[in-house]
Amino acid sequence: MSSTKSPAKASNPKLSCASHHIIGDFDAKVVTAEPGQHDHARSSLFKSFDESVSSGLGRLQRLPLELLSSICLLLDLQSALNFNQASRSARETIGSIPQYHRLREHSLECIWALFRTGLSHHTSISDLHAALLTELCVICGSFGGFLFLPSATRCCFACIESAPDFRIISFHSLQKESRRLATWLKRSHPVIHSIPGSYSSREKEYTSRRKLVSGHHALQFPRADHDEDPRAILGKLPDSPVLRCMAACRLPYFNLATGDLQLGISCKGSQIAMEANFSDANFSRRERLYSRDGFMRHLWDCVEAKELWASSEGGMVEVTEPEFTRRGGL
Known part of the structure; x- marks a missing residue:
């Protein structure tokens, strides 16, 4: 019997020996923006100015900040953008709401897709934020690395x-x-x-x-x-x-408790299995995404991934892997 630690008990496991982030494969299948296209928006969208506020909110100024924030979360994306551009005070209000900050930091591609597809009037800030904080596909319960745009629903690629x-x-x-x-x-x-x-x-x-x-x-x-x-x-x-x-895009999962952001990882062992025996079942295995904790559990069931883990001595030794995974799915 091998003396290599089991993956679930290994201390500080280096999962990259058996898992990888698919860079290009999924991006060629769903709505995707060019790299860096949203960098300018991240520095300005739903963000307050550094300068002091010089204009008010009119009658809205009378509302308690908590109530005003709750109202802002009920706005659809287009209305939120319109309000954000109405005045410095409105921009300051939007910029002070944590949910808007998280969407700006982690969901810009989805926001861009919703505007470009004409769905910004039909998607509320609260629904999109709820999807960002949801880990699992609402249909099958596996890790969901995508957003179904018409309903702002977290989902996996198989269910799409x-x-x-x-x-x-x-x-x-x-x-x-x-x-x-x-x-x-x-x-x-x-x-x-x-x-x-x-x-x-x-x-x-x-x-x-x-x-x-x-x-x-x-x-x-x-x-x-x-x-x-x-x-x-x-x-x-x-x-x-x-x-x-055409109605789906990538969406990372944000863990509110830990501040951890995950796009999902794929199994190199599943790619090896598919290359050895191409079948619908093996292809579905290859397409599945996992959270880091979910992948640790998956290792127990994937023969090929466990072999990679053992041959790499728990991620300490470089091993030969499929060209597809080495190139990140490109």
């Missing part, structure tokens, strides 16, 4: 591709099949305007913008007695993983 709640359909297809006027549908549904980019795979670049609708929202619109059941309408429309990915 398959969960009924995360279905995305073409606005024009819904209009044609439901025989509703476009103006009526736009009033009844949050319309998603896709962002040009690569989705679901790197093989195709989508250069034009498309109008999309969440399947969940499509089921909610009111209908007359003679109208067809929305479920029947959706059943006639194709379910596309590409459209689903």
Whole structure:
């Protein structure tokens, strides 16, 4: 029997021997901004000025700060930005609220995606902040490294591709099949305007913008007695993983108790297993993300990861790893 410590009992384990952060693979599948694109916004968005406040809030000035802060958390993103730009006092108020500070520091890409897709009017500050503090996918309970934009819901990539709640359909297809006027549908549904980019795979670049609708929202619109059941309408429309990915982006998990920020880590052993025997099950294993604590538990069940751990002597010796993981998924 090997004398190497078990991964769960090893002191100060160096998990990089068996785990890695996928840099490029997921970014080629969901809504992603160019690196460094938001650096300027991080220094200014929802942030108070250094100078002293020279203007007031009008009647809002009469409210206790706690009540005013609670109201600001109920604002949607667009309204919050409008209020933030209204005056120095408004900017000072927004800048003093911890939830706004966390979103500026850790969720800028999601904020950018919500504005670019036209969903900023439909997403509240409190809902987005709640998603930032949520660790697990609301559907399957695994680590969720993503945000489903139409509902500001924490999710994993597997559920983005398959969960009924995360279905995305073409606005024009819904209009044609439901025989509703476009103006009526736009009033009844949050319309998603896709962002040009690569989705679901790197093989195709989508250069034009498309109008999309969440399947969940499509089921909610009111209908007359003679109208067809929305479920029947959706059943006639194709379910596309590409459209689903156009409505999702990466979102780190922020642990409020520890101040720890995690994007999720992947298993090198699962990549080895997939390269040895490509199957849907092994591919799903490769796509799964873990928190650091979750990955420690996963090591007990992954034969290939445990072999990497043993051969590296608990992360102390460099070992050969798949080219895919060495390049960070690029």
